Amino acid sequence: EPTGDGALRGVGIGARPVTGRARVILDPCELSRVRYGEIVVCRITSPEWSVALGRVGAVVTDEGGVLSHPAIIARETGISAVVGAAGATQRISTGDEVRVDPIDGEVTILRGGASHE
Numbered sequence: 001e002p003t004g005d006g007a008l009r010g011v012g013i014g015a016r017p018v019t020g021r022a023r024v025i026l027d028p029c030e031l032s033r034v035r036y037g038e039i040v041v042c043r044i045t046s047p048e049w050s051v052a053l054g055r056v057g058a059v060v061t062d063e064g065g066v067l068s069h070p071a072i073i074a075r076e077t078g079i080s081a082v083v084g085a086a087g088a089t090q091r092i093s094t095g096d097e098v099r100v101d102p103i104d105g106e107v108t109i110l111r112g113g114a115s116h117e
Contacts, residue, residue: 006109008088011064012102013071014080018058021113022096024089039100041092045070053077058100060088060107082107 023038025031031052034040040056042049044063053059053073057080061070064083074081080102088107092098095113099106 007106008060008082008085008091008108010061010082010085010088010105010107011066011071012080012082012105013066013074014058014078014102016080017099017101017103018080019097019099019110020057022060022092022094022098023056024092024094026089039098041088041098042070043089044068045073049073053079058102059083060085060092060098060100062086062088 020039022041023034025042028048034052036055037057039058041060044061054077059070059081061083064070068083071083080100082100082105085107096109097111099108
């Protein structure tokens with residue numbers, strides 16, 4: 001559910017806010033496009049995503065909760081995440097600068113960006 005300032009809200013995992021460039025991934029075959037430090041935005045993850053998630057700055061998912069795969073991977077790898085941020089894959093585009101705040105469970109689009117592959 002968006003907040004009053006337009007941020008997306010979900011369940012936060014992690015201890016530090018992260019700001020970075022978004023990479024929207026709609027299919028696991030697109031994982032080779034993920035670059036070190038990017039914020040991956042996706043519907044949900046599964047075990048085949050685990051290797052790619054080890055090099056990201058943060059993860060944002062449309063679905064999930066504290067026991068979902070992306071939440072577990074975030075805890076295991078020490079990355080920040082906001083899971084269950086419904087609509088994230090529709091509102092965020094690859095190249096957008098976003099802030100992922102796991103403490104408040106919010107994802108904010110700071111600046112739209114042109115999609116860069």
